Amino acid sequence: MEIIPSDVIKTLPKQEFSLVFQKVKELEKKGARIINLGQGNPDLPTPPHIVQSLREAALNPSYHGYGPFRGYPFLKEAIAEFYEREYGVSVNPETEVALFGGGKAGLYVLTQCLLNPGDIALVPNPGYPEYLSGITMARAELHEMPLHPENGYLPDFEQIDPAVLKKAKLMFLNYPNNPTGATADQAFYEKAAAFAKKHDIHLIHDFAYGAFEFDQNPASFLQAKEAKTVGAELYSFSKTFNMAGWRMAFAVGNEKIIQAVNKFQDHVFVGMFGGLQQAAAAALSGSPEHTERLKRTYQERIDFFTDLCEMELGWSIEKPKGTFYVWAEIPNEFESSHQFSDYLLEHAHVVVTPGEIFGSRGKRYVRISMVAKQGDLREFVLRIQKLGLSFASLQETSR
Ligand code: PMP
Numbered sequence: 001m002e003i004i005p006s007d008v009i010k011t012l013p014k015q016e017f018s019l020v021f022q023k024v025k026e027l028e029k030k031g032a033r034i035i036n037l038g039q040g041n042p043d044l045p046t047p048p049h050i051v052q053s054l055r056e057a058a059l060n061p062s063y064h065g066y067g068p069f070r071g072y073p074f075l076k077e078a079i080a081e082f083y084e085r086e087y088g089v090s091v092n093p094e095t096e097v098a099l100f101g102g103g104k105a106g107l108y109v110l111t112q113c114l115l116n117p118g119d120i121a122l123v124p125n126p127g128y129p130e131y132l133s134g135i136t137m138a139r140a141e142l143h144e145m146p147l148h149p150e151n152g153y154l155p156d157f158e159q160i161d162p163a164v165l166k167k168a169k170l171m172f173l174n175y176p177n178n179p180t181g182a183t184a185d186q187a188f189y190e191k192a193a194a195f196a197k198k199h200d201i202h203l204i205h206d207f208a209y210g211a212f213e214f215d216q217n218p219a220s221f222l223q224a225k226e227a228k229t230v231g232a233e234l235y236s237f238s239k240t241f242n243m244a245g246w247r248m249a250f251a252v253g254n255e256k257i258i259q260a261v262n263k264f265q266d267h268v269f270v271g272m273f274g275g276l277q278q279a280a281a282a283a284l285s286g287s288p289e290h291t292e293r294l295k296r297t298y299q300e301r302i303d304f305f306t307d308l309c310e311m312e313l314g315w316s317i318e319k320p321k322g323t324f325y326v327w328a329e330i331p332n333e334f335e336s337s338h339q340f341s342d343y344l345l346e347h348a349h350v351v352v353t354p355g356e357i358f359g360s361r362g363k364r365y366v367r368i369s370m371v372a373k374q375g376d377l378r379e380f381v382l383r384i385q386k387l388g389l390s391f392a393s394l395q396e397t398s399r
Helices: 007-011 016-029 048-058 073-087 103-114 131-137 162-167 186-198 255-268 274-285 289-313 337-348 374-385 394-398
Strands: 097-100 120-125 141-146 168-174 202-206 231-236 249-253 325-329 365-369
Touching: 007 131, 016 337, 048 274, 073 097, 073 249, 073 274, 097 103, 097 255, 103 131, 103 168, 103 202, 103 231, 103 249, 103 255, 120 131, 120 162, 131 141, 162 168, 168 186, 186 202, 231 255, 249 255, 289 325, 289 374, 337 365, 337 374
Parallel strands: 120 141, 120 168, 168 202, 202 231
Antiparallel strands: 097 249, 231 249, 325 365
């Protein structure tokens, strides 16, 4: 019998990140030492008190059977307290919080809950490519909102075609922003929520880098007056607590959206291991000092790296306001970011993410993750220096 995958499988976009990992593995098998600044995978360990909490929880037999479908109330209460403490936002732990097995799963579930076939979803370009997966699976269409450096990488809502707005049912925003490192303030969120309300568009704010804004504490979308009327915020444990492998995230916001998420998840999952939930609650209730230190570490790495690029390569890179990424223009001699990153992998054994993965507006950029110690960041720059590329012309063409 011939196995014929469904149409959804056929139309799902390529998983670009996994293609890069494959290439890296092949080179490593041949003995190359690769410096991988391509993936947004935190290099530092999960704080010990969180790991300790999981160890203790593993010994608790009450977690060994099925748990509550929608998660333990103690974790939802810890989430509500975290939002109150960090952002001054009140959240009802019973009705306004839903748990996910990772932010990526959350993006998928939210799109299934909010989109019908033929609806339009508005996504940023450049933007996190995984928004596309859920949109494709919901058989919805995608409309890109261009982000320009002149506007601080914030979308200009007024530029969206009214015909598109009529069909638009969902908008994704993401600040601090992957890949550009741009940030947004409360005034922007007020505008976004009011716009979404006016046009009946659900708004999901992806707050995966919510801990990392350098000059101030980041604003939460939920601080906007109409936020809970129109949408929800997705928060991930991956970056704030170095828990990317744990696969944990949550959404907070509009009660009806949370209800839909709960209903959907009741049909697909049976909560997640109670031990993970206990440790996640420990993460949220612990001292914010660890996160503050982590933020400073990323900021120091960004300063170190961009200064070194300028000094050693003449590569001028604007320092981001948040996240742990730098968004850097590629030298003129390369046709595309794919070509440039393939070249770097082959000739310098360093990995960067081609900007095109984030949309057409990333064509002349690469994203470089500051997920390595300063020694490796220096080595990364020195390996590129040996290639003798010219970065100098960038300053005249684009600045
Ligand atoms: N949103 C953005 C913008 C991200 O960069 C990521 C992870 N790289 C996620 C969501 C998902 O994170 P996770 O699945 O690890 O929670």
